[in-house]
Amino acid sequence: MFRILKKSLKTGVVTGQHPKADAPREPASPEAVQKTKPFTRSLAIREVDTGSCNACEMEMNALANPVYDVERFGVHIAASPRHADALVVTGPVTVNMTRALKDVYEQTPDPKIVIALGDCAINCGMFKGSYAVTGPVERHVPVDVRIPGCPPRPAEILKALAELREGKKP
Amino acid sequence: MADAQTAISQLNEAFGNAIVGVSDLHGTPVLRLGVKDLPVVAHYIHTHPGLRGALSLLWAVDHRPREARYELCYLFTLSECRDWLLLCTDLQGDDRLFHSITPHIHAAKWYEREIRDMFGLIPQGHPDLRRLVRHEHWPKGTHPLKKDFRWDTVLEQAQGEYAFRRIEGEGVFEVPVGPIHAGIIESGHFRFSVAGEPIMQLEVHHFWKHRGVEKLFEQLRLTDAVPLAERVSGDTTIGHSLAYCQAVETLLGIHVPPRAHYLRSLFLELERLHNHLGDVGAICNDTAYVLAHAHCGRMKERILQLNDQLAGSRFLRGVICVGGVSLNLTDHQVAQVTAELNAIETDFSELERILFANASLTDRLETTGVLNERAAWDHAAIGVVGRASGMDRDIRRDRPFAAYEELQPKIALYRYGDVRARMRVRMDEIHESARLIRDIRARMPQGPALAEPSGAPKPGEWALSAVEGWRGEILYMVMAGEQGQIHRCKVRDPSFVNWPAIQWAVLGNIIPDFPLINKSFNLSYAGNDL
Structure with a gap:
């Protein structure tokens, strides 16, 4: 017990101890900001991997660690698309995941936003043209927000989300 | 012998x-x-x-x-x-x-x-001829790696359903999980058959994320394919790019300078460290021990930020290249790395003492998800999973690459094969990696870190290469084609070997323990599906 307390005291608060991110390369469109209005105080995200190399997943996971602590901005990860306000899609859409992506989109209740995370989700990246890839996310479901990077840093994701939701600056 | x-x-x-x-x-x-x-x-x-x-x-x-x-x-x-x-x-x-x-x-x-x-x-004579990579909606006769199959073919849609192995009987239920899971995990499907609580059968149905990596390699030149190798499995950027580069260097007859060897080992150990730290935390998290997860996440983040500072990429992308490394760290930077790692190791040792004193955590980890020695041998299990089940194999010692001939890493070996053993292997390797990096700093020779390509391979010439990544041995077979093209590149992530073993390790456990067992294996879906 004392050991745990001592460790916590010694560590202190680490939240926010990360380098600042540059301004997003693709600013959020007014339509996307308008669409996000209902979620400015709380946003439930469902992450869908449609064929990423898993670096984007690592960075999404990092958002939940004490350094970025995304929950302090009212963002949390929902366990089911039926509980989600936003879909975060990573990776080029593979032949095998195409149907699953469409199903997930349909099962997410309206109003909803779709965020394409990482270069692969936006333009298929290195996997463009492959027989096993059916094209970027926007070919299958409408995309509202794009966060480029390979992979985007957690600070960049935070910044993009903050800009999208206005007034919530990390 | x-x-x-x-x-x-x-x-x-x-x-x-x-x-x-x-x-x-x-x-x-x-x-x-x-x-x-x-x-x-x-x-x-x-x-x-x-x-x-x-x-x-x-x-x-x-x-x-x-x-x-x-x-x-x-x-x-x-x-x-x-x-x-x-x-x-x-x-x-x-x-x-x-x-x-x-x-x-x-x-x-x-x-x-x-x-x-x-x-x-x-x-x-194969006992199971169902499709593996090609899902059922792929048209008949599609075999992507045949040379007469174009890499950019647009596949048509066919009908079909994967025939899962069925257990039938009173009170037997099937539980399908995936391909999209709760939490932030990659895509894969698991089909459990249960009677009451214990799992009677698990069938792993993967390859949802098949991107055609091996075919994409064949469209590239030998010297241009490193970025693709880095993206086979994002968390193993260094492991995959290094294995690929080694194979190409054998083909091109490049002698990598000694300093580059040491830097490669350094980057590989950094990758092992941040992944193992994340895994120890994630295993604890799956037993609802959030405190350890928070501490590990914090330490992992320190290393990723250090990577970013050194290479401008949190996953060290673009660092390994054919002929050596593109990032020749200064002695000052190496000293900075060791200083940071010493701090992290002390930090981790304090956490370790907290973990070992926690009886309820130990109770949850011990005897959970046992992969016994015999099953590990039959599956040819490798890496962390193998070493937790008594498979004494580590490429760093068995087939030394980079600077491991001189560094002589100590191998962590356990025999129980349960979740705790797999966590212990990771914990031991965290300390060993920190020691290796200190050793690297002490022995690092001066000189260039990049050699120019010299020869050109004859078409049909090929080379094998092996790297002990943080998950286990990564194998590459690269065959040269006409005019510096790649004719064939076989990629083998350790996940491909260890996924079938997980089907065995979960038997008799309860479904709520599956996430814990899965996390203790922590296999890559992307590296498996290719």
């Missing part, structure tokens, strides 16, 4: 007539055999007490358009001496049948199914 040469003479004695030829490939003996004789010889190598060869890799090559033949290659690691032994056989012309070795060597199961899907070659 029998080395590969004695093994060859032993095999010559036993199967003299069957062996068509013996040659040598960059130090690995290659035996050429007839299609019919291969299963017998493979069985002998696998079971003979003096050899005990574990199947490490099985791949096929389509030699068209140069020659009208398919080649099948079976790579064995002899347990006694840890040497490699390669068996090769040819399928001439339109011959598409070969004899399955799966009935005797369980580890070949997924490889042979993969070859059938990708090349359309049929393993006769």
Whole structure:
């Protein structure tokens, strides 16, 4: 017990101890900001991997660690698309995941936003043209927000989300 | 102790007539055999007490358009001496049948199914000929790695349903999970059959994320494909790019400068550290011990930020290149790395004491998800999973690459094969990696860190390379094509071997423990699906 307390005291608060991110390369469109209005105080995200190399997943996971602590901005990860306000899609859409992506989109209740995370989700990246890839996310479901990077840093994701939701600056 | 040469003479004695030829490939003996004789010889190598060869890799090559033949290659690691032994056989012309070795060597199961899907070659006598990589909606006759299949073909849609193995009876339920999971995880499908609480059967149905990586390699030149190798499995950026570069360097006859060797080891250990730290935290998190997860997440983040500071990429992308490393750290930077790692190691040791004192955590981890030694051997389990189940294999010691010949890493080995053993292996390796990096700093030679490519490989020339990534051994087989193109690149992430083993490790456990067991394996879906 004392050991745990001592460790916590010694560590202190680490939240926010990360380098600042540059301004997003693709600013959020007014339509996307308008669409996000209902979620400015709380946003439930469902992450869908449609064929990423898993670096984007690592960075999404990092958002939940004490350094970025995304929950302090009212963002949390929902366990089911039926509980989600936003879909975060990573990776080029593979032949095998195409149907699953469409199903997930349909099962997410309206109003909803779709965020394409990482270069692969936006333009298929290195996997463009492959027989096993059916094209970027926007070919299958409408995309509202794009966060480029390979992979985007957690600070960049935070910044993009903050800009999208206005007034919530990390 | 029998080395590969004695093994060859032993095999010559036993199967003299069957062996068509013996040659040598960059130090690995290659035996050429007839299609019919291969299963017998493979069985002998696998079971003979003096050899005990574990199947490490099985791949096929389509030699068209140069020659009208398919080649099948079976790579064995002899347990006694840890040497490699390669068996090769040819399928001439339109011959598409070969004899399955799966009935005797369980580890070949997924490889042979993969070859059938990708090349359309049929393993006769294979107990399970369902599709593996190609899902049921792929049209019949689609075999992407055949040379007459265009890489940018647009696939049509067909109908079909994967036939899961069924257990039927009163009170038996099926629980489908995935491909999209709760939490932030990659895509894969698990089908459990349960009667009451315990799992009676688990079937892993993967390859949702198949991106056609091996075919994409064939569209690239030898020297241009490193970025693709980095993206095979994002968390193993260094492991994959290093394994690829080593194979290409063998082909191009490049001598990597000593400083580059040390820097490569340094980056590889950094990658091992941040992944292992994340895994220890994630295992604790799955027992609802959030405190440890928070601390580990914080330490992992420190290393990722350090990476970003050094290389401008949190996953060290673009650092490894053909001929060495593109980032020649200054001695000051290396000192900075060791100082940071010393702090993290102290930090982690304090956390370790908290973890070991927690009886409820230990209770949850012990005897959960046991992969016993026998099952690990049958699956040829490798890496962290193998070393937690008594498989004493580590490429860093067995086939030293980069600077490991001089560094001599200590290998963590446990025999219980449960979740706790896998966590202990990771904990030990965290300390060992920190020690290795200190050692690297002390021994680091001066000089350049990049060599220029010199030779050009003949078409059809090929090389094997192995790297002990943080998950386990990563194997690459790269074959040169015309004018510096890649003819074939076989990628083997350790996940491909260890996924079938998880089906065995969960038996008798309850479904709520599956996430914990899965996390303790922590396999890559992307690296498996390719």
